[in-house]
Amino acid sequence: MSLPKKYKNTFLPSEVEFQAEDQPILIIPRYALKDRQLIGTSIPVLKPMKRAEVPLWLGFILKQQDRCNIVTPSWLSINFLKKAYQEEVTYTTRFFRMPWNWLEISKMILDKASDDMTEPPHQIRALIQDLREVRLIKARRGLKELNESYMQLDNLSLMEINELRPMVVGVMDQLRKLQVGTNEDEEVSDEEGPLSYDI
Amino acid sequence: MGYYDLDEILADGQKIPCRFTISVPGLGYLENNPGKPVIQNTKLDLPLWLAEILAICEIQSEQNDPKEDPDQPTYFIELIQPDFYSSKIINAIKTNALKIDLHQLLPYFYKLSVKWGSMFNDTELMAIVQEMFKQRACAINDYSSDNNHLQLLNSEFGLQLDETERMLFRQCIESHRDLKTWLSS
Numbered sequence: 001m002s003l004p005k006k007y008k009n010t011f012l013p014s015e016v017e018f019q020a021e022d023q024p025i026l027i028i029p030r031y032a033l034k035d036r037q038l039i040g041t042s043i044p045v046l047k048p049m050k051r052a053e054v055p056l057w058l059g060f061i062l063k064q065q066d067r068c069n070i071v072t073p074s075w076l077s078i079n080f081l082k083k084a085y086q087e088e089v090t091y092t093t094r095f096f097r098m099p100w101n102w103l104e105i106s107k108m109i110l111d112k113a114s115d116d117m118t119e120p121p122h123q124i125r126a127l128i129q130d131l132r133e134v135r136l137i138k139a140r141r142g143l144k145e146l147n148e149s150y151m152q153l154d155n156l157s158l159m160e161i162n163e164l165r166p167m168v169v170g171v172m173d174q175l176r177k178l179q180v181g182t183n184e185d186e187e188v189s190d191e192e193g194p195l196s197y198d199i
Numbered sequence: 200m201g202y203y204d205l206d207e208i209l210a211d212g213q214k215i216p217c218r219f220t221i222s223v224p225g226l227g228y229l230e231n232n233p234g235k236p237v238i239q240n241t242k243l244d245l246p247l248w249l250a251e252i253l254a255i256c257e258i259q260s261e262q263n264d265p266k267e268d269p270d271q272p273t274y275f276i277e278l279i280q281p282d283f284y285s286s287k288i289i290n291a292i293k294t295n296a297l298k299i300d301l302h303q304l305l306p307y308f309y310k311l312s313v314k315w316g317s318m319f320n321d322t323e324l325m326a327i328v329q330e331m332f333k334q335r336a337c338a339i340n341d342y343s344s345d346n347n348h349l350q351l352l353n354s355e356f357g358l359q360l361d362e363t364e365r366m367l368f369r370q371c372i373e374s375h376r377d378l379k380t381w382l383s384s
Contacts, residue, residue, distance in 0.1 A: 006370065006373055012381075013378050014381060017381070143337055144337050159378070162374075163374055163378045164374075166370040166371060166374045167339075167343075171333065174309060174332055174363060175329050175332065175333065177313045178309065178313055178325050180317070180320050180321065180322050180325045
């Protein structure tokens with residue numbers, strides 16, 4: 001495909017967001033809706049005022065049409081985020097376990113359903129921002145340990161990995177090339193793999 | 200890396216010093232001496248793509264028996280350690296990798312290092328180069344976030360980047376910028 005190289009090697013944030021829209025979320029419907037079977041997923045029967053779990057994208061459509069309220073996930077609360085921030089600051093060598101899509105989901109909920117939140121959205125937004133920054137700094141520190149063959153960043157979420165990917169992959173690839181004695185293998189893999197990460 | 204990679208071609212054109220082990224008639228134009236031979240032990244800068252072949256290509260001559268003449272060189276040229284791997288530079292790298300002006304030293308330092316490493320299997324040198332790249336890459340990544348990249352472009356370090364590092368820098372900026380745009384959209 002004649003896509004620019006950067007689209008081949010990594011995801012755009014909007015694409016990561018799109019993936020996150022498949023995550024389930026609790027909603028409180030205001031109207032009844034029959035259950036239906038979709039390709040790959042199914043939507044349960046929605047009864048007014050009865051909590052149901054649907055994919056995020058459906059939740060937002062219904063929310064837009066004023067047919068439901070979105071229940072904020074438990075981790076998107078001031079208490080939880082403050083605790084997470086504390087943990088991040090306390091333990092400098094590891095990341096606090098956040099949901100795999102926490103950045104994307106929190107942004108979508110804050111953007112599209114902030115009136116359903118029980119706590120002030122601006123505080124949550126600030127906490128998310130703080131958390132992101134402290135994790136970014138930590139990840140950056142971790143990058144000093146890069147080597148040509150192995151890298152482990154436990155509990156880092158998809159969006160954060162995606163942000164670091166071009167850098168990490170580029171550096172690791174270059175280090176691999178600089179490793180003595182690996183160049184023969186590399187020639188072969190470059191010809192075979194159209195997905196090889198060139199820098 | 201690939202056949203059509205311009206950087207690759209430019210890196211291959213980088214001249215490295217070498218010494219002729221035999222006299223070659225008619226090659227004098229290489230040292231601005233057209234029509235004359237290149238004499239044995241002449242030192243010349245040849246592009247890497249040529250030097251590499253000449254350094255590994257064995258000379259075969261029909262009248263010569265190796266037993267008769269053990270001093271007969273088997274290769275056209277010998278590669279001499281180039282300036283950019285001199286101990287002065289290596290020591291400077293070890294002292295502070297961030298202060299090396301790679302762009303002035305050699306714009307394709309890493310690409311050439313890869314080739315050099317595979318030709319000579321110089322583990323020690325490659326370890327130093329790897330360490331240097333790692334340190335510089337971290338600095339590049341730090342600069343590329345938080346709007347710092349304009350600072351880097353204007354700073355001394357920004358002008359001292361090797362071409363590979365520039366590419367990396369561009370990718371880092373794009374990635375950080377994409378995420379930022381998305382976050383504020």
